[in-house]
Amino acid sequence: MSIVPKETIEVIAQSIGINNLSDDAALSLAPDVEYRMREIMQEAIKCMRHSRRTILTTDDVDGALNLRNVEPVYGFTSGGPLQFKRAIGHRDLFYIDDSDVDLKDVIEAPLPKAPLDTGVVCHWLAIEGVQPAIPENAPVGAIAAPSNGTTYEQKEELPVDIKLPVKHVLSRELQLYFDKITELTLRKSDSTLFKEALVSLATDSGLHPLVPYFTYFISDEVSRGLNDYSLLFALMRVVWSLLQNPHIHIEPYLHQLMPSVVTCLVSKKLGNRIADNHWELRDFTAKLVASICKRFGHVYNTLQTRLTKTLLNALLDPKRALTQHYGAVQGLAALGPNVVRLLILPNLEPYLRLLEPELLLEKQKNEMKRYEAWRIYGVLLRAAGQSIFERLKNFPPLPSTPAHAIWKSKEKVVTEAPTLNNIHASR
């Protein structure tokens, strides 16, 4: 009938000294007890709402009892959650575990630490409708992907993390994070942990204070570690991750980053062992450069022109090493077919004249050099082919004959003309 069983009424009656409560009395009391309880709860919920809470506490119940002019129930306001225990021998009789406390212990115990005083701190929740990525704000990504549980994330959950945004003072958590990342980059760049770190760099908010430190770290390590291929690659990966992070505004630091990145693209020597696949590093860096130009090109309109100038200078300087030429071509090619058409194609003819002796077995005895030359040749073919292909795509009704015609006219470069056409045909 009522959610309050009559046994409960009997137990309560016994506890206040009424031993012979009749069944009928208990039965008719039970519904009323339930009704009064609901009434108290209704008032308690009101008190809870006006205390701006969504969790009901014993204070609210006391408040509700107060509203009804009933003496509050003492002894429940302090302490942790109450534990109900089942009475031995009874199936549905519960009591609250209330352990005895020795008064002497309480008196002799040292005073507890005073609780921290209430304070107010202030931060920007939004600036003109946009939430700045500061530690005080909830990370946007963290809500969507809670599985991103790196050590850093867990630390961020702690309320102690809320710090005043004091300039140039990094929180301890951020310092630890920075140390960890740099150590991974320097020592264990092939571990899975480093991959995790890269993901964290690419997604975590609140990393912005670290960006200047990272840029300095990268440029420093690049200038020092040109002989260490794996380090360079790891550093470029870090740059890539930082660029991916939507919470970081990296624009102000681009001018510091770009030299190191370009170095990894067109440096004469990257890594000191033959086994180091520096071509791959150059390819990766070329992609990186292209993505930077694509993203920030419209903000810094001089960015791309300066970059192409550097690359073109590297390419057209016959004194530079072939590896540098390779990087330059790759970098230019990554910037898109238009750049190739405007900058590489006009210079193709003189450059090939320069390259030709390096390609031939009889003229270039050094096999390494010859290999490098062929590599450049391949990249050039690809770049030129890509550019022409893009052009052709704009004229769908025309078959590949016009291209053929163009290249027919360049009779001098006999060797490559058919190959190029073959590439076209094969696409």
Added chain:
Amino acid sequence: MENMQAVNSFVAAYLKKKGFKEAEQLLEDLQKESAPIDFHNDPDLAKFIHHFSQSEDDVARYQDGYSKLRSWTYSSLDLYKHELLRVLYPVFIHSFMDLVAKGHLQEARTFFNAFHEDHELMHSRDLQKLEGVLSQSHLEEMEFARSLRQNKVNIKICQYSYGLLLQYLHKTQSTAMLGVINEHINFQVTSGQPGSISDDTEVVTLIGSCQDAASLINQKEIHWGLLEDSLEERLEKEGGLLSDSEKAEAENKEGDVDDSKKRSVEGGKQGASTKKLKKDKAVNATAKSARPEAKPTPAAPRVKPELTLPVMSTEVEQSILEDLRNRVQLSSVALPSVSFYTFLNTHNGLNCSSISQDGSLVAGGFSDSSLKVWDMAKLGQQAGSSTLQGENDSTSSEHVAGPNGVKRSYTLFRGHSGPVYSATFSPLGDFILSSSADTTIRLWSTKLNANLVCYKGHNYPVWDVQFSPVGHYFASSSHDRTARIWSMDRIQPLRIMAGHLSDVDCVQWHANCNYIATGSSDRTVRLWDVQSGECVRIFIGHRSMILSLAMSPDGRYMASGDEDGTIMMWDLSSGRCVTPLMGHTSCVWSLAFSCEGTVLASGSADCTVKLWDVTTSTKAPKNEEKSGNPNRLRSLKTLATKSSPVYSLRFSRRNLLFAAGVLSKNV
């Protein structure tokens, strides 16, 4: 003839049982002296009487009848189903209460448990209340149940559905159901097609105890226009002096204003006047486009103040004018900046917070009866993190040294003897009012750091207190189901607004100070005339307790937020809901309109501040009847805080949004 005998004996048994001795006697006499009356031969009637006598204690027919009615409704035609479903809920609760009233408590409980799930979705809170009704005396005692039983429910239903229902009831002889329906439901039969499912508001309100009264009250005329000769108006005029064309425009506007004033005095038919105004606005549109920073709704009618307003000093006036000139225009594309104040280490004790007009002072009311005020300008200096842009008037609250010499960062106001539930700053920031569970309201001075007055009048905890937009007057609301209007210089209330059926949880002043709005646990919002103390509007539509209210600066609209996270925009003149704003998942603690009324900000227990575009509604009023529902208000942005429920919001005069919340671990 046998049949006859049976009927007579049933009737006799019935009368005996009911204790109608005289009638019984009379019947016996009648039987003896006269031949049986021939209408007893009517088998239908016999059956009916049969039903009555035999099943008087047969409570199963409620259960039976209801379950049959239910399955019939669910299998009825799709087109009419939702209308018929509306009938089910009142039948259900009244059947339940009838059973309780007749003393069949066990059966009532089984009945309730069997069918309450059907209505959980729409009426969970009502059902929770009713579930507690366990005896006849509870029915009497519980106001909700009493009002339900005393009032009839209005249900709009189309001709055909009504026919279907009657046919069914007659065919199946379910007298119990028929009785409930006759006794408690008032059908408003409309001809033509059944209504659409979307006007479900009626379903919610059909429990409203005073629907007729409400619609009657909502007929009353209200003048929602802004005050004459307000500073904003003056500013506009000042701007008009700059050049000839603008001057002309300003005059034009004034003409507008006069026009509309006259009209509202004449007829008070706001609908007509707004339509006219719209036309006028269209004429003005070209002129206005030349000056992009013009106010979006300059044509709001002006009204005279009903209260004597306090006089403003010229310096204050100047500073306000300065603020108005420097105001950032907000719109759906230009969102406000939000400065967030986070309370730390409150140990679950903060009950409310309030932010002064310029954002420099933040007050918090605590459950340990204290009121603490922080001067953010000084705090900023200390921590080196001042983020306020010169809006801080330097107010002089000293940093009080604690008892043990440790400097506190706040000013502590002690005086209440119960949890402080609400605090409000006067418009100039020199006074604070706080309301508490000790039934008093206290006035504090931020200049003197002292308690000035203690206002006693309420009999129960005072849930909310709000200064009027002009200062001096304030309104309070309490658990004693009243709202009261006070002035600072009297310790007795000036007006008592009584009428809510449950606690008055929140109160808010209208922009022109002639009205106050109150939100209550009875799930209605009421608008009261300050001068007469009468209720002039009842807004019905919320499904749970109202927690927050906000008035649009042009005085035309009101927003209210409830426990479930629903925000409703109301048109004050028509008393109807413009549109509900859904999005929050928990209690909406605070609402605020931007100064030109284009953006509504809402702060909630789900740790977000949401910004809503309300321009669509304010620019094109009154056309929802014509063209469906074009003014969908939309959510512009959700700003998530870091596990801090948002307690209060405030737009500064320059349209910077201040928000305050508590960093809490368990949210």
